[in-house]
Amino acid sequence: MSSATGEAGRRSPRSRRSAETRERILHAATEVFARSGFHGARVADIAEQAGIAYGLVYHYFRNKDDILAAIFAERWGQYIQYLHDVGRMPLTFPERMRRLVHFWVETYRRDPDLMTIMINEVSRSYEFLESHDIGTVMIAFDAIEAMIRDARDRGELSRDLDPQLASYVIFGAAEMVLTGYVMGTLRRTDPETFAHDEEQLLSLLLHGLGAAE
Amino acid sequence: MSSATGEAGRRSPRSRRSAETRERILHAATEVFARSGFHGARVADIAEQAGIAYGLVYHYFRNKDDILAAIFAERWGQYIQYLHDVGRMPLTFPERMRRLVHFWVETYRRDPDLMTIMINEVSRSYEFLESHDIGTVMIAFDAIEAMIRDARDRGELSRDLDPQLASYVIFGAAEMVLTGYVMGTLRRTDPETFAHDEEQLLSLLLHGLGAAE
Amino acid sequence: MSSATGEAGRRSPRSRRSAETRERILHAATEVFARSGFHGARVADIAEQAGIAYGLVYHYFRNKDDILAAIFAERWGQYIQYLHDVGRMPLTFPERMRRLVHFWVETYRRDPDLMTIMINEVSRSYEFLESHDIGTVMIAFDAIEAMIRDARDRGELSRDLDPQLASYVIFGAAEMVLTGYVMGTLRRTDPETFAHDEEQLLSLLLHGLGAAE
Amino acid sequence: MSSATGEAGRRSPRSRRSAETRERILHAATEVFARSGFHGARVADIAEQAGIAYGLVYHYFRNKDDILAAIFAERWGQYIQYLHDVGRMPLTFPERMRRLVHFWVETYRRDPDLMTIMINEVSRSYEFLESHDIGTVMIAFDAIEAMIRDARDRGELSRDLDPQLASYVIFGAAEMVLTGYVMGTLRRTDPETFAHDEEQLLSLLLHGLGAAE
DNA sequence: GATGAATGAGTCTTCATTCAT
DNA sequence: GATGAATGAAGACTCATTCAT
Structure with a gap:
């Protein structure tokens, strides 16, 4: 003990x-x-x-790899946990999305270094994914995919939507915005701008660019 | 001679x-x-x-770095070129987006290795971007941003849209789908599925997930 | 503690x-x-x-260079120190020369490898002198030059003497003898011969070959 | 042919x-x-x-070594030749020395690069001397030694003089002055200064620093 | 003769990892 | 637990030399 x-x-x-x-x-x-x-x-x-x-x-x-794996497991774990929590809350799909978007931006703001690693090393690294469990990463996608599928089944989203592909779009969009923060190409300083970004991102995910086709 | x-x-x-x-x-x-x-x-x-x-x-x-830089310069160059070409064509915004999405998917299908590098090494690598010209990478974003701004100014897109953030969303969404291909988590083999993906992606970018808020 | x-x-x-x-x-x-x-x-x-x-x-x-630099700095330092010490002793010029000549020969006898390096690598190496401080090497010449100048000012040596050139002659003569030792072309084994060499060298420096012109 | x-x-x-x-x-x-x-x-x-x-x-x-060897053989050869010529001229010892000193300084002035190599690479390089004929280098010393021995035998120089050691002193003194030229620590530009150096060097070799012991 | 593409042995240097203290 | 000296595998890079054209 x-x-x-x-x-x-x-x-x-x-x-x-x-x-x-x-x-x-x-x-x-x-x-x-x-x-x-x-x-x-x-x-x-x-x-x-x-x-x-x-x-x-x-x-x-045990070794350097193990450190990254620990960061991944212990930090990303909370992340996954939150995704599941959001999934279990009695919320409409847009509300779930709002929570997620807020969570991502807040997570970055609280610990940009952690997000930087997740973005630069973990979510992309082929070798990392190979040596460790790619499934663990995928769970994040799966969780979002499940939310979408659920919403679709409940009639909130269109039948034509491909939940898996959609989960990639959501994840990719959010991640690239965070990457912009990390890289410094999207410079944000005050809380208002972050809040505004959340609105924009949410709106883009839910309604797209809004062009009449 | x-x-x-x-x-x-x-x-x-x-x-x-x-x-x-x-x-x-x-x-x-x-x-x-x-x-x-x-x-x-x-x-x-x-x-x-x-x-x-x-x-x-x-x-x-000169060295290993130089090889990556050459791949980057010589391949990414064509890429940028195409973005500019699309920007100069007399097209509606949705049509432009359709071209881009098709181009990305096609580029991946023709040379997945190249796309893998662009995604894994170049577009993400802090060190690469620092040592080489991050601006060159950014041009791709700028080109898309310009398209959006242009469409917004012509009334095709909403006034409220943040063109820069939107360009990140577009880029991120597309890139993550390609990453799915690269990683093998999004398994696609036949042309029809790729075509279907293009439709989905385009639709998601233009109209979002379509949830009534 | x-x-x-x-x-x-x-x-x-x-x-x-x-x-x-x-x-x-x-x-x-x-x-x-x-x-x-x-x-x-x-x-x-x-x-x-x-x-x-x-x-x-x-x-x-840090690297191979650094090793040579350390040998140089830590060993040559003592050398320079001794030159200064001799310069401060209340001695006549010939006495000073005798000390120097003895010091050089003794230094060689105690650590021929060190002298070999000083002669072969340090005192001659263009690259070494360029990357490190040539001034540090030059101090040795300066110290001898100062002794000569001092002796000249006190009337011990002729007005016509060029102290700088003379310092080169002294240094060169001594160094070549040591080089002979190092190269093995001047074979010396017993202490008497070394003592004899010191006498000869001192005599040659002070009185020359002694030819009536 | x-x-x-x-x-x-x-x-x-x-x-x-x-x-x-x-x-x-x-x-x-x-x-x-x-x-x-x-x-x-x-x-x-x-x-x-x-x-x-x-x-x-x-x-x-044949290889890089061979180039240095050729420079050595073809250039140093003339040098040795001259030494022998001087040795055969019916001159007093001081006159011989004057010729040598003049020859060295002139050789440097005509082709400083050549002299630089002789000083930096050939006359010092252990490895060079080992792989090639150290004897060839030694001939230069031998020629001077022979001059001294000859002069001693004819009564021009003292019985006590060690001809071999003296040849090292002469060679070393001259070489160090040339090294000063090569390194740029002895800056000479006009012909008068070179002429003056020859006088000083000759005088130092023949009569030493001139200190009363 | 002339060229420069091609070869690969030789070294420095880095750094994760081990282990005696 | 804590330290940092010691180990050595691994890999980038250089450059003399060869040789097909």
Whole structure:
């Protein structure tokens, strides 16, 4: 029980300290990966950022890959969780979309480094997806696809809609906007602009560019 | 005249052979980069794939970076060109969008490896964009943004539309679908399905998911 | 106090070991450089000579250049120091020369490899002098020139003497004798012969070949 | 007889052209070696400097080493020749020295690049001396040593003089002055200064610094 | 003779990972 | 737990040299 990884609860000061160090490494890694990319990041950089000796990293993680996997699992996990939560709420489809869009933008605003990694390393990296479970990533798509399918079945969306393709469009649109934030090509500073972006994005997803064909 | 370095036309067998080798390297690199990613690709792999000694690669390119840059410049160039061409045609906005969507899908179908690189390495890579001209990438966005702005000014699109954000949405949606192809999560084989995808994508971009809010 | 980084004194076993390894590398490099020349020496040779893995060399030095620079800085430094010390002693000019000549010969006898490097790589290498501070080398000449100038001003040497040129002559003469030792064309084994050489060299510098013109 | 390498004489236009190219390569190599050092010089650099394709170099020389060896043999040969000539002239020792000193300075002034190579690459390079005939270099020393021995035997110089060591002193002194020229630390421009240097150098060699001991 | 495309051995350098202290 | 010295596999890049044209 001394090595329990469950919730918080009562721990010895030792394991508390240990958990903190682990968290410090994860935070540091998030920052360094966001700055330099996974390949460009050196374990020594991460350790330095965390203020520890680099050898210590290997007490907490098997290797560099494992760090990224942990960030992915522990952070993306919450993400997936939220998607499911939204899916279970008694909401109309547009309302669900609004929540998602807000969630994505808020997630970026709270931890841009994390989003940067998700976008640059995880959601794209072929090698990452190959070595780890591509399915885990796909769950995010699946969750959205399920929402769409559900809405379609309930008559909220057109019969002709391809739920899978639509989930890619939603995800892609949202991700590219976040990429614009990450890259700095979409410069946003004040909360109002972010709010405005959310409106625009939501509107575009729900109603498109609005051109009469 | 035998050593003419003009466009195509009559060349010495020497320079023709040379140009072919260069092209072979570029093709090989496209394949290897698509398979292993830029970082995972070894120059030796590229040379082997091209059927040449790896030292020869350095006769044609300064270094590994330079190969990617060449692929980028020479292939992405055509891409930009097409965007501009579409922008100059006397078309309605939906018609323009249809062309673009078709072009993207077709480009992927003709050379999936190239698209894979563009998606995985170029359009996302922080380091690449930093070392090379991010502006060149941005031109693609700008071209689409200009189309939207133009259509908006002509009354085809709503006043409330943010052309820049909309260009990100379009680009992101299209790119994610292509990513699905690249990753193999969106399995498409027959032409009909691709055609159907184009319709769906176009419809989603123009009219959204179609949910009554 | 265990991690004191002061001069010598009490150190942790860790840093003592570290300093020793660094010194081992420097010694090994001196030997290898002397044997094969800077360009001909491989980092792997140095590591092997030092009895360590070659990767470890890069823990202590940035690159091969840096090793030579360290040898240069740390060894030549003592050299310059001695020149200055001699310059400050209350001695007649011939006495000063005697000290210098003795110092050069002794330095060679104690560490012929070091002298070999100084002669073959440092004092001659255009590239080394360009990348590093040629001024540092020149200080040695300047110190001798100052001694000559000083002696001339005090009336010990002729007004007609060009101190700068004379410093080159002294340095060159001494260096070539050492080169003879290094190359093995001037074979010396017993201390008496070295002592005799010192006398001869000193005499030649002070009185020349002694031919009546 | 068509590949005779003897004096000039009647040659076919072809072999004349060939000889010219060879000479061009030698000149170019001298310049490049002087600028970059033997190791730093690339065969391609030499070819470019000579205005030919680099493959052609291998029609005239077996390899890069061979080029340096040719420069050495053909240029240094004249040098040795001159030393012998001086040795055979009916001159007093000081007069011989005057000739030598003048010859060295003049040689430098006429072709500084050549002298740079002789100083930087040939006269010092351990590896060069090992692979080629160190004896050939030594001949220069021997010739001077012979002059000294001869003068000593004729009573012009003191019995106590060690002819071998003295030859090193003479050579070293002269060489260091030339090195000063080469390195640019001894800046000389007008002929008068060079003439003055010759006087100083000669005087220093014959009478030393002139300090009363 | 002339060219420069092609070859590949040789090295430096990086950095993830291990392990003695 | 913590440290950082030590290891060595891996890979980019250079450039002398060969050779088909």
